Ligand SMILES: Nc1ncnc2c1ncn2[C@@H]1O[C@H](COP(=O)(O)OP(=O)(O)OP(=O)(O)O)[C@@H](O)[C@H]1O
């Protein structure tokens with residue numbers, strides 16, 4: 001029997017990213033942006049435009065189209081893209097790429113881009129599986145000595161009585177299922193299902209309204225209804241993969257053992273594999289077993305892309321399987337990389353022509369103040385009101401980013417004096433130690449003769 005394991009995502013604290021405070025676009029039912037919601041402040045028009053984009057994506061009307069976010073540095077372009085990703089949810093692929101990432105030494109530019117595009121297209125696969133489903137009425141796990149280590153007892157067999165509202169069945173199963181049941185701590189009163197083919201066990205939750213069951217359950221949390229109908233039945237399961245996931249799993253099946261030990265992730269995927277995956281997906285779509293979900297390919301700092309890349313992207317937008325392209329830039333008129341031609345945002349006009357443009361504008365002092373205080377809260381940094389005022393002043397004098405970056409150093413300085421609350425002096429000290437750009441430029445001018453040329 002095949003064993004199926006779940007791959008756990010690596011846990012990170014999540015606060016490290018400078019956009020971790022953003023949980024959505026903060027839009028109300030009528031499509032209007034609230035001044036402050038979901039971690040976003042102000043920038044109302046851009047957020048409302050982004051919301052329209054989210055709605056279009058959800059309705060499947062955006063595939064092969066593009067958006068360009070334009071605005072000065074630190075005005076929330078990347079923040080908006082994060083907001084869009086959060087609104088779309090886990091099921092719609094959202095792939096973020098910095099333009100500089102295409103200049104990899106290991107991979108060709110077109111390979112990086114093709115992989116990025118395929119990471120941005122999802123396939124929702126519906127599968128009908130034969131399962132045993134019901135609430136656990138009785139459970140007997142037989143243990144035996146491990147074959148590998150006689151001092152260890154391992155589950156060897158399980159006898160389990162599953163019941164629905166209409167039927168009861170007793171099943172016996174071997175060690176793969178017994179082991180899962182023991183590991184997952186499944187007990188009487190749990191609603192579970194077992195895949196008849198793979199033997200994969202899934203715990204749905206605690207059965208509602210069972211005798212002796214408490215109204216709350218600390219461990220399993222969720223209370224669910226007891227299923228009705230037969231115990232053995234066909235169940236429809238849906239899973240979303242990206243085309244890239246499918247490419248990788250197909251490619252992995254055909255690589256040799258030696259290739260596994262080389263750095264697999266940096267390898268090219270052959271066009272052959274991609275063709276096979278495409279035709280497989282199309283076949284499943286024709287059978288009504290799969291549907292395509294165009295996701296988002298977000299390329300930050302898009303002015304860093306070069307002329308070949310732009311033409312590749314323009315063409316990719318017109319392909320049969322195309323994602324939604326979202327680009328962001330803080331450049332005005334500049335040279336298109338790889339040419340001597342000046343163009344708006346450093347992009348060729350034929351691409352610009354295909355994009356809807358959303359602009360972000362600089363923040364007012366009060367908006368900046370709100371953003372700084374949201375960031376401080378996110379980092380668990382307590383600010384005295386004057387300290388916040390000082391950061392607001394620094395934001396308008398220098399930049400919002402500069403102020404946000406001073407938060408953590410200020411907190412370290414405060415802690416050094418045995419305080420948990422950041423005072424205005426801590427902020428001033430941090431700003432004395434860490435120069436902003438204007439001061440740094442002045443410094444360079446002052447000592448110009450001493451610098452290497
Ligand atoms: N409207 C907003 N509400 C809350 N936080 C914001 C908002 N706008 C920006 N921020 C935060 O301010 C910081 C700078 O914004 P961001 O990185 O999005 O700017 P940007 O426009 O992408 O700049 P650049 O052109 O330099 O890439 C980030 O920490 C971001 O999360």
Ligand SMILES: [Mg+2]
Nearest residue numbers: 077078300328
């Ligand atoms: Mg940015």
